[in-house]
Amino acid sequence: MKKNALWEASLFELIRRTSVDLPADVEQSLRRACKTEKKDSRARWVLDTILENVQKAREKDAPLCQDTGSLIFYFQVPLGFDTNFLVAATRMAVARATRLGYLRQNTIDSLTGESCETNVAHGAPTFYFEQCARTTVDVRLIMKGGGCENVGRQYSLPSEVLGAGRDLDGVRRCILDAIVSAQGNGCAPGILGVCIGGDRATGYECSKAQFLRKIDDRSSVKVLGRLEDRILKESKQLAIGPMGFGGNTALLGVKIGALSRLPASFFVTVSYMCWAFRRRGVLLSARGGFKKWH
Protein backbone atom coordinates (compact mmCIF):
# COMPACT_ATOMS: atom_id res chain seq x y z
CA MET A 1 0.00 0.00 0.00
CA LYS A 2 1.25 3.50 -0.79
CA LYS A 3 2.25 5.74 2.08
CA ASN A 4 -0.75 8.05 1.99
CA ALA A 5 -3.22 5.24 1.29
CA LEU A 6 -2.22 3.50 4.53
CA TRP A 7 -2.58 6.70 6.55
CA GLU A 8 -5.90 7.51 4.96
CA ALA A 9 -7.23 4.00 5.65
CA SER A 10 -6.21 4.14 9.33
CA LEU A 11 -7.63 7.60 9.88
CA PHE A 12 -10.83 6.71 8.04
CA GLU A 13 -11.28 3.73 10.35
CA LEU A 14 -10.82 6.02 13.35
CA ILE A 15 -13.53 8.37 12.06
CA ARG A 16 -15.92 5.53 11.23
CA ARG A 17 -15.56 3.96 14.63
CA THR A 18 -15.90 7.27 16.44
CA SER A 19 -19.12 8.04 14.59
CA VAL A 20 -20.86 4.70 15.10
CA ASP A 21 -19.49 3.21 18.32
CA LEU A 22 -19.97 4.89 21.69
CA PRO A 23 -16.96 4.27 23.99
CA ALA A 24 -17.49 1.47 26.51
CA ASP A 25 -16.95 3.69 29.57
CA VAL A 26 -19.68 6.08 28.42
CA GLU A 27 -22.10 3.26 27.71
CA GLN A 28 -21.48 1.71 31.12
CA SER A 29 -22.07 5.03 32.76
CA LEU A 30 -25.41 5.35 30.92
CA ARG A 31 -26.38 1.85 32.08
CA ARG A 32 -25.59 2.72 35.68
CA ALA A 33 -27.59 5.95 35.39
CA CYS A 34 -30.55 4.02 34.02
CA LYS A 35 -30.76 2.00 37.23
CA THR A 36 -31.04 5.15 39.33
CA GLU A 37 -34.17 6.34 37.51
CA LYS A 38 -37.66 5.16 38.43
CA LYS A 39 -39.39 2.56 36.29
CA ASP A 40 -41.97 4.06 33.90
CA SER A 41 -40.47 7.53 34.35
CA ARG A 42 -39.68 9.83 31.44
CA ALA A 43 -36.04 9.79 32.57
CA ARG A 44 -35.94 6.01 32.32
CA TRP A 45 -37.62 6.06 28.92
CA VAL A 46 -35.04 8.53 27.58
CA LEU A 47 -32.12 6.47 28.89
CA ASP A 48 -33.60 3.24 27.54
CA THR A 49 -34.02 4.89 24.14
CA ILE A 50 -30.44 6.16 24.25
CA LEU A 51 -29.09 2.70 25.10
CA GLU A 52 -31.15 1.16 22.31
CA ASN A 53 -29.73 3.80 19.98
CA VAL A 54 -26.16 2.98 21.00
CA GLN A 55 -26.77 -0.67 20.22
CA LYS A 56 -28.42 0.03 16.86
CA ALA A 57 -25.70 2.43 15.68
CA ARG A 58 -23.09 -0.24 16.32
CA GLU A 59 -25.13 -2.99 14.62
CA LYS A 60 -26.10 -0.89 11.62
CA ASP A 61 -22.66 0.67 11.30
CA ALA A 62 -24.37 4.06 11.14
CA PRO A 63 -23.81 7.40 12.93
CA LEU A 64 -24.95 7.52 16.57
CA CYS A 65 -26.32 11.00 15.97
CA GLN A 66 -27.05 12.72 12.67
CA ASP A 67 -25.11 15.74 13.83
CA THR A 68 -21.69 14.26 13.33
CA GLY A 69 -20.30 17.47 14.73
CA SER A 70 -17.00 19.28 14.60
CA LEU A 71 -14.10 16.91 14.24
CA ILE A 72 -11.27 17.70 16.62
CA PHE A 73 -8.05 15.74 16.09
CA TYR A 74 -5.32 15.59 18.71
CA PHE A 75 -2.05 14.18 17.40
CA GLN A 76 1.07 13.25 19.33
CA VAL A 77 3.87 12.68 16.85
CA PRO A 78 7.61 11.88 16.96
CA LEU A 79 10.04 14.81 16.97
CA GLY A 80 10.44 16.32 13.51
CA PHE A 81 7.44 14.48 12.07
CA ASP A 82 5.82 15.93 8.91
CA THR A 83 2.51 17.22 10.24
CA ASN A 84 1.50 18.83 6.93
CA PHE A 85 1.38 15.37 5.49
CA LEU A 86 -0.88 14.23 8.35
CA VAL A 87 -3.25 17.13 7.73
CA ALA A 88 -3.55 16.16 4.08
CA ALA A 89 -4.16 12.47 4.87
CA THR A 90 -6.75 13.33 7.53
CA ARG A 91 -8.62 15.60 5.14
CA MET A 92 -8.77 12.77 2.59
CA ALA A 93 -10.14 10.45 5.26
CA VAL A 94 -12.77 13.00 6.33
CA ALA A 95 -13.94 13.46 2.73
CA ARG A 96 -14.24 9.70 2.30
CA ALA A 97 -16.16 9.26 5.57
CA THR A 98 -18.54 11.96 4.36
CA ARG A 99 -19.06 10.29 0.97
CA LEU A 100 -19.87 7.01 2.71
CA GLY A 101 -22.38 8.58 5.13
CA TYR A 102 -20.37 8.20 8.36
CA LEU A 103 -20.32 11.97 8.49
CA ARG A 104 -23.14 14.29 7.48
CA GLN A 105 -22.38 17.14 5.08
CA ASN A 106 -22.04 19.33 8.10
CA THR A 107 -19.84 22.25 7.15
CA ILE A 108 -21.35 25.56 6.12
CA ASP A 109 -19.60 28.53 4.54
CA SER A 110 -20.32 31.26 7.10
CA LEU A 111 -20.43 33.99 4.44
CA THR A 112 -22.41 32.37 1.63
CA GLY A 113 -24.39 29.78 3.60
CA GLU A 114 -23.30 27.10 1.14
CA SER A 115 -22.96 23.54 2.34
CA CYS A 116 -19.58 21.90 1.77
CA GLU A 117 -19.73 18.41 0.24
CA THR A 118 -16.61 17.01 1.88
CA ASN A 119 -16.46 18.59 5.37
CA VAL A 120 -12.98 19.77 4.42
CA ALA A 121 -12.93 23.55 4.45
CA HIS A 122 -11.35 26.56 6.09
CA GLY A 123 -11.18 25.68 9.79
CA ALA A 124 -12.63 22.19 9.37
CA PRO A 125 -11.56 19.79 10.73
CA THR A 126 -9.57 21.09 13.71
CA PHE A 127 -6.03 19.90 14.45
CA TYR A 128 -3.79 19.95 17.50
CA PHE A 129 -0.24 18.65 17.24
CA GLU A 130 2.26 17.88 19.91
CA GLN A 131 5.78 16.65 19.19
CA CYS A 132 7.07 14.16 21.73
CA ALA A 133 10.03 11.86 22.17
CA ARG A 134 8.25 8.81 20.77
CA THR A 135 8.34 6.56 17.73
CA THR A 136 4.60 6.09 17.20
CA VAL A 137 1.72 8.42 16.37
CA ASP A 138 -1.12 8.75 18.86
CA VAL A 139 -4.36 10.08 17.39
CA ARG A 140 -7.43 11.06 19.41
CA LEU A 141 -10.64 12.20 17.80
CA ILE A 142 -13.57 13.98 19.40
CA MET A 143 -16.76 14.62 17.45
CA LYS A 144 -18.85 17.31 19.09
CA GLY A 145 -22.31 18.22 17.83
CA GLY A 146 -23.75 21.72 17.55
CA GLY A 147 -26.54 21.25 20.09
CA CYS A 148 -24.10 20.75 22.95
CA GLU A 149 -21.57 23.24 21.58
CA ASN A 150 -24.24 25.95 21.74
CA VAL A 151 -24.78 25.53 25.50
CA GLY A 152 -21.09 26.06 26.41
CA ARG A 153 -20.38 29.15 28.53
CA GLN A 154 -17.54 31.33 29.67
CA TYR A 155 -17.70 33.31 32.92
CA SER A 156 -15.50 36.12 34.11
CA LEU A 157 -15.00 36.33 37.87
CA PRO A 158 -16.08 38.07 39.96
CA SER A 159 -19.72 37.85 38.91
CA GLU A 160 -22.13 39.95 40.88
CA VAL A 161 -25.20 38.27 39.39
CA LEU A 162 -24.03 34.83 40.54
CA GLY A 163 -22.51 36.09 43.78
CA ALA A 164 -19.33 34.40 42.57
CA GLY A 165 -15.96 35.63 43.82
CA ARG A 166 -12.45 34.82 42.66
CA ASP A 167 -12.15 31.55 44.53
CA LEU A 168 -13.12 27.92 44.06
CA ASP A 169 -16.59 28.45 45.47
CA GLY A 170 -17.06 31.16 42.83
CA VAL A 171 -15.97 28.59 40.25
CA ARG A 172 -18.50 26.13 41.67
CA ARG A 173 -21.30 28.70 41.40
CA CYS A 174 -20.43 29.30 37.73
CA ILE A 175 -20.37 25.60 36.89
CA LEU A 176 -23.70 24.99 38.62
CA ASP A 177 -25.13 27.98 36.76
CA ALA A 178 -23.91 26.51 33.47
CA ILE A 179 -25.75 23.27 34.28
CA VAL A 180 -28.99 25.09 35.13
CA SER A 181 -28.69 27.28 32.05
CA ALA A 182 -28.07 24.29 29.79
CA GLN A 183 -31.04 22.30 31.16
CA GLY A 184 -31.51 19.35 28.78
CA ASN A 185 -30.72 21.47 25.74
CA GLY A 186 -27.27 20.06 25.11
CA CYS A 187 -28.78 16.53 25.00
CA ALA A 188 -28.53 15.60 28.66
CA PRO A 189 -27.18 13.56 30.31
CA GLY A 190 -23.95 15.25 29.34
CA ILE A 191 -20.35 15.52 30.43
CA LEU A 192 -18.84 18.84 31.49
CA GLY A 193 -15.35 19.90 30.51
CA VAL A 194 -14.25 22.87 32.59
CA CYS A 195 -11.19 25.09 32.54
CA ILE A 196 -10.33 27.39 35.42
CA GLY A 197 -8.13 30.24 34.18
CA GLY A 198 -6.41 30.70 30.83
CA ASP A 199 -7.58 33.33 28.37
CA ARG A 200 -10.79 33.38 26.34
CA ALA A 201 -9.34 31.11 23.66
CA THR A 202 -7.19 28.74 25.71
CA GLY A 203 -9.99 28.41 28.27
CA TYR A 204 -12.22 26.76 25.69
CA GLU A 205 -9.36 24.66 24.30
CA CYS A 206 -8.50 23.34 27.74
CA SER A 207 -12.16 22.74 28.63
CA LYS A 208 -12.58 20.60 25.50
CA ALA A 209 -9.34 18.73 26.07
CA GLN A 210 -10.95 17.43 29.30
CA PHE A 211 -13.15 15.26 27.06
CA LEU A 212 -10.09 13.14 26.30
CA ARG A 213 -10.34 11.80 29.85
CA LYS A 214 -12.20 8.59 30.76
CA ILE A 215 -15.60 9.16 32.26
CA ASP A 216 -14.81 7.63 35.64
CA ASP A 217 -11.36 9.09 36.20
CA ARG A 218 -10.73 11.83 38.72
CA SER A 219 -8.44 14.81 38.38
CA SER A 220 -4.96 14.04 39.68
CA VAL A 221 -5.04 17.48 41.32
CA LYS A 222 -6.68 16.63 44.62
CA VAL A 223 -8.74 19.76 45.05
CA LEU A 224 -10.06 19.57 41.48
CA GLY A 225 -11.02 15.93 42.03
CA ARG A 226 -13.04 16.99 45.08
CA LEU A 227 -14.72 19.75 43.11
CA GLU A 228 -15.57 17.31 40.30
CA ASP A 229 -17.23 14.92 42.79
CA ARG A 230 -19.10 17.70 44.52
CA ILE A 231 -20.54 19.13 41.30
CA LEU A 232 -21.55 15.74 39.96
CA LYS A 233 -23.42 15.09 43.21
CA GLU A 234 -25.09 18.50 43.18
CA SER A 235 -26.12 18.12 39.53
CA LYS A 236 -28.42 15.28 40.61
CA GLN A 237 -30.11 17.54 43.15
CA LEU A 238 -30.94 20.02 40.38
CA ALA A 239 -33.35 17.34 39.11
CA ILE A 240 -33.00 18.35 35.45
CA GLY A 241 -32.73 14.76 34.29
CA PRO A 242 -32.23 13.32 30.80
CA MET A 243 -33.42 15.74 28.07
CA GLY A 244 -34.51 18.13 30.82
CA PHE A 245 -37.65 16.07 31.48
CA GLY A 246 -36.80 15.74 35.20
CA GLY A 247 -34.89 13.00 37.04
CA ASN A 248 -31.51 12.34 38.64
CA THR A 249 -29.24 12.17 35.66
CA ALA A 250 -28.36 15.59 34.29
CA LEU A 251 -24.70 14.68 33.96
CA LEU A 252 -22.55 11.58 33.58
CA GLY A 253 -19.29 13.26 34.49
CA VAL A 254 -17.51 16.48 35.40
CA LYS A 255 -13.91 17.02 34.29
CA ILE A 256 -12.03 20.07 35.49
CA GLY A 257 -8.63 21.37 34.42
CA ALA A 258 -6.78 24.57 35.25
CA LEU A 259 -4.42 26.96 33.44
CA SER A 260 -2.55 29.90 34.85
CA ARG A 261 -4.13 33.30 34.25
CA LEU A 262 -3.32 37.00 34.15
CA PRO A 263 -3.79 38.98 37.37
CA ALA A 264 -6.63 40.89 35.73
CA SER A 265 -8.51 37.89 34.27
CA PHE A 266 -10.24 34.99 35.95
CA PHE A 267 -12.22 32.94 33.46
CA VAL A 268 -14.26 29.83 34.13
CA THR A 269 -15.00 28.09 30.85
CA VAL A 270 -17.54 25.30 30.58
CA SER A 271 -17.91 23.06 27.55
CA TYR A 272 -20.82 20.65 27.42
CA MET A 273 -20.61 17.28 25.69
CA CYS A 274 -23.87 15.49 24.89
CA TRP A 275 -24.50 11.87 25.91
CA ALA A 276 -23.45 10.90 22.35
CA PHE A 277 -19.90 11.40 23.54
CA ARG A 278 -17.93 10.37 20.49
CA ARG A 279 -14.34 9.96 21.55
CA ARG A 280 -11.83 7.45 20.17
CA GLY A 281 -8.11 7.08 20.15
CA VAL A 282 -5.76 4.93 18.13
CA LEU A 283 -2.07 4.22 18.21
CA LEU A 284 -0.43 4.10 14.77
CA SER A 285 3.06 3.29 13.63
CA ALA A 286 5.18 6.10 12.18
CA ARG A 287 4.14 4.75 8.75
CA GLY A 288 0.44 4.96 9.54
CA GLY A 289 -0.17 1.26 10.24
CA PHE A 290 -2.65 0.26 12.94
CA LYS A 291 -1.17 -0.78 16.30
CA LYS A 292 -3.98 -0.61 18.85
CA TRP A 293 -7.14 1.13 20.00
CA HIS A 294 -7.04 3.11 23.20
Added chain:
Amino acid sequence: MALTGPRKLNYPFTAEQISPLRAGQFVLISGTLFTARDRIHKHLFDGGKSPIDLKNGIIYHCGPVVIRKDNQWLVRAAGPTTSIREEPYLPRIIKEHGIRAFIGKGSMGKVTEKACVAGGCVYLHAVGGAAQVLADKVVGVKEVYFGTEFGPAEAMWVLEVKDFPAIVAIDSRGRSLTKTVQAASRSMWRKLVADDPFVA
Protein backbone atom coordinates in the same frame (compact mmCIF):
# COMPACT_ATOMS: atom_id res chain seq x y z
CA MET B 1 -42.65 12.05 36.32
CA ALA B 2 -44.62 9.01 35.26
CA LEU B 3 -44.80 8.19 31.61
CA THR B 4 -48.43 8.14 30.52
CA GLY B 5 -49.76 6.90 27.22
CA PRO B 6 -48.76 6.20 24.57
CA ARG B 7 -51.27 8.17 22.56
CA LYS B 8 -51.26 7.28 18.90
CA LEU B 9 -51.37 10.10 16.36
CA ASN B 10 -52.10 9.52 12.68
CA TYR B 11 -51.74 11.79 9.64
CA PRO B 12 -53.59 14.08 8.89
CA PHE B 13 -53.11 15.46 12.39
CA THR B 14 -56.48 17.03 13.03
CA ALA B 15 -57.42 19.38 15.87
CA GLU B 16 -59.42 16.50 17.39
CA GLN B 17 -56.23 14.48 17.78
CA ILE B 18 -54.00 17.32 18.91
CA SER B 19 -56.03 19.45 21.30
CA PRO B 20 -56.57 16.77 24.02
CA LEU B 21 -52.78 16.23 24.32
CA ARG B 22 -51.20 17.41 27.56
CA ALA B 23 -47.60 18.33 28.40
CA GLY B 24 -45.68 15.30 29.60
CA GLN B 25 -47.66 12.71 27.64
CA PHE B 26 -45.98 10.11 25.49
CA VAL B 27 -47.04 9.89 21.84
CA LEU B 28 -46.39 7.60 18.89
CA ILE B 29 -46.72 9.32 15.52
CA SER B 30 -47.56 7.59 12.25
CA GLY B 31 -47.89 9.10 8.78
CA THR B 32 -46.18 11.96 6.99
CA LEU B 33 -43.58 14.29 8.50
CA PHE B 34 -41.93 17.24 6.76
CA THR B 35 -38.37 17.94 7.84
CA ALA B 36 -37.44 21.60 8.06
CA ARG B 37 -34.73 23.46 9.82
CA ASP B 38 -33.06 26.87 9.69
CA ARG B 39 -33.13 27.56 5.94
CA ILE B 40 -36.69 26.36 5.33
CA HIS B 41 -38.01 28.28 8.35
CA LYS B 42 -36.43 31.48 7.13
CA HIS B 43 -37.70 30.82 3.61
CA LEU B 44 -41.30 30.31 4.77
CA PHE B 45 -41.11 33.21 7.22
CA ASP B 46 -39.94 35.52 4.44
CA GLY B 47 -43.08 34.64 2.50
CA GLY B 48 -41.53 31.91 0.34
CA LYS B 49 -43.88 29.22 -0.92
CA SER B 50 -44.02 25.74 0.49
CA PRO B 51 -43.59 23.14 -2.28
CA ILE B 52 -46.26 21.02 -0.60
CA ASP B 53 -49.42 21.67 1.44
CA LEU B 54 -48.44 21.58 5.13
CA LYS B 55 -51.96 21.88 6.56
CA ASN B 56 -52.58 19.51 9.49
CA GLY B 57 -49.00 18.41 9.09
CA ILE B 58 -46.09 17.98 11.45
CA ILE B 59 -42.79 19.72 10.86
CA TYR B 60 -39.78 17.77 12.06
CA HIS B 61 -36.73 19.82 13.07
CA CYS B 62 -34.20 17.45 11.61
CA GLY B 63 -31.29 17.45 9.21
CA PRO B 64 -30.97 13.77 8.38
CA VAL B 65 -28.06 11.85 6.91
CA VAL B 66 -29.51 10.46 3.69
CA ILE B 67 -27.67 8.48 1.04
CA ARG B 68 -28.71 7.28 -2.40
CA LYS B 69 -28.60 3.52 -2.74
CA ASP B 70 -30.05 1.36 -5.54
CA ASN B 71 -31.87 4.39 -6.91
CA GLN B 72 -33.60 4.97 -3.58
CA TRP B 73 -33.12 7.36 -0.69
CA LEU B 74 -31.89 5.69 2.44
CA VAL B 75 -32.16 7.52 5.77
CA ARG B 76 -28.96 6.70 7.67
CA ALA B 77 -29.58 8.92 10.73
CA ALA B 78 -32.51 11.13 11.66
CA GLY B 79 -32.65 12.59 15.17
CA PRO B 80 -34.06 15.99 16.15
CA THR B 81 -32.13 19.27 16.05
CA THR B 82 -32.46 22.11 18.59
CA SER B 83 -35.81 23.86 18.10
CA ILE B 84 -35.27 27.16 19.88
CA ARG B 85 -33.47 28.54 16.81
CA GLU B 86 -36.77 28.42 14.93
CA GLU B 87 -38.77 30.18 17.63
CA PRO B 88 -38.81 33.60 15.91
CA TYR B 89 -40.22 32.02 12.73
CA LEU B 90 -42.67 29.55 14.21
CA PRO B 91 -45.70 31.74 15.02
CA ARG B 92 -46.09 32.90 11.42
CA ILE B 93 -45.44 29.47 9.94
CA ILE B 94 -47.90 27.75 12.30
CA LYS B 95 -50.53 30.36 11.49
CA GLU B 96 -50.05 30.64 7.73
CA HIS B 97 -49.51 26.96 6.98
CA GLY B 98 -51.85 25.37 9.51
CA ILE B 99 -49.09 23.27 11.13
CA ARG B 100 -50.52 21.05 13.88
CA ALA B 101 -47.31 20.10 15.63
CA PHE B 102 -43.59 20.32 15.38
CA ILE B 103 -41.04 17.81 16.61
CA GLY B 104 -37.64 18.85 17.86
CA LYS B 105 -35.58 19.06 21.00
CA GLY B 106 -34.73 21.51 23.77
CA SER B 107 -36.71 24.06 25.74
CA MET B 108 -38.74 26.78 24.03
CA GLY B 109 -39.79 30.25 25.10
CA LYS B 110 -43.00 32.20 25.61
CA VAL B 111 -43.32 33.03 21.90
CA THR B 112 -43.77 29.35 21.09
CA GLU B 113 -46.15 28.75 24.00
CA LYS B 114 -48.37 31.56 22.71
CA ALA B 115 -48.14 30.34 19.12
CA CYS B 116 -49.21 26.86 20.25
CA VAL B 117 -52.28 28.27 22.00
CA ALA B 118 -53.18 30.49 19.04
CA GLY B 119 -52.73 27.78 16.44
CA GLY B 120 -53.97 24.73 18.36
CA CYS B 121 -50.47 23.34 17.91
CA VAL B 122 -48.18 21.26 20.11
CA TYR B 123 -44.43 20.89 20.51
CA LEU B 124 -43.29 17.29 20.60
CA HIS B 125 -39.86 16.55 22.06
CA ALA B 126 -37.98 13.58 20.60
CA VAL B 127 -34.93 12.03 22.25
CA GLY B 128 -31.98 14.16 21.16
CA GLY B 129 -29.19 12.16 19.59
CA ALA B 130 -31.31 9.03 19.09
CA ALA B 131 -30.62 9.15 15.37
CA GLN B 132 -30.75 5.38 14.82
CA VAL B 133 -33.82 4.57 16.88
CA LEU B 134 -35.64 7.37 15.05
CA ALA B 135 -34.24 6.56 11.59
CA ASP B 136 -35.72 3.08 12.07
CA LYS B 137 -39.17 4.66 12.43
CA VAL B 138 -38.85 6.06 8.91
CA VAL B 139 -40.52 3.59 6.59
CA GLY B 140 -40.09 5.62 3.41
CA VAL B 141 -38.84 8.81 1.79
CA LYS B 142 -41.62 10.23 -0.40
CA GLU B 143 -39.97 13.35 -1.75
CA VAL B 144 -37.21 15.88 -1.24
CA TYR B 145 -37.52 19.61 -1.86
CA PHE B 146 -34.83 22.32 -1.78
CA GLY B 147 -32.15 19.59 -1.88
CA THR B 148 -29.90 21.49 -4.26
CA GLU B 149 -30.55 25.01 -2.97
CA PHE B 150 -30.15 24.34 0.73
CA GLY B 151 -28.08 21.13 0.82
CA PRO B 152 -29.23 17.74 2.15
CA ALA B 153 -29.19 18.63 5.86
CA GLU B 154 -31.35 21.73 5.29
CA ALA B 155 -33.68 20.27 2.65
CA MET B 156 -37.36 19.43 3.18
CA TRP B 157 -37.60 15.66 3.27
CA VAL B 158 -41.10 14.20 3.15
CA LEU B 159 -40.83 11.17 5.40
CA GLU B 160 -43.30 8.40 6.08
CA VAL B 161 -42.97 7.24 9.69
CA LYS B 162 -44.48 4.53 11.85
CA ASP B 163 -44.76 4.82 15.65
CA PHE B 164 -42.28 7.66 15.94
CA PRO B 165 -41.91 8.29 19.72
CA ALA B 166 -41.96 11.71 21.42
CA ILE B 167 -43.04 13.51 24.59
CA VAL B 168 -45.48 16.44 24.52
CA ALA B 169 -43.27 19.33 25.70
CA ILE B 170 -45.77 22.16 25.09
CA ASP B 171 -49.48 21.49 24.76
CA SER B 172 -52.09 23.57 22.96
CA ARG B 173 -53.00 25.27 26.25
CA GLY B 174 -49.44 26.58 26.37
CA ARG B 175 -48.29 24.46 29.29
CA SER B 176 -44.60 23.56 29.11
CA LEU B 177 -42.94 20.49 30.61
CA THR B 178 -39.36 21.74 30.48
CA LYS B 179 -40.26 25.13 31.92
CA THR B 180 -41.48 23.47 35.12
CA VAL B 181 -38.23 21.51 35.43
CA GLN B 182 -36.21 24.66 34.71
CA ALA B 183 -37.91 26.72 37.43
CA ALA B 184 -37.40 23.98 40.04
CA SER B 185 -33.72 23.60 39.13
CA ARG B 186 -33.08 27.35 39.46
CA SER B 187 -34.60 27.35 42.98
CA MET B 188 -32.40 24.42 43.89
CA TRP B 189 -29.34 26.29 42.51
CA ARG B 190 -30.11 29.16 44.90
CA LYS B 191 -30.36 26.73 47.78
CA LEU B 192 -27.13 24.92 46.88
CA VAL B 193 -25.03 28.06 46.57
CA ALA B 194 -26.46 29.62 49.73
CA ASP B 195 -24.93 27.13 52.11
CA ASP B 196 -21.76 25.09 52.52
CA PRO B 197 -19.28 26.85 50.23
CA PHE B 198 -16.53 24.83 48.57
CA VAL B 199 -13.19 25.52 50.18
CA ALA B 200 -9.77 24.57 48.89
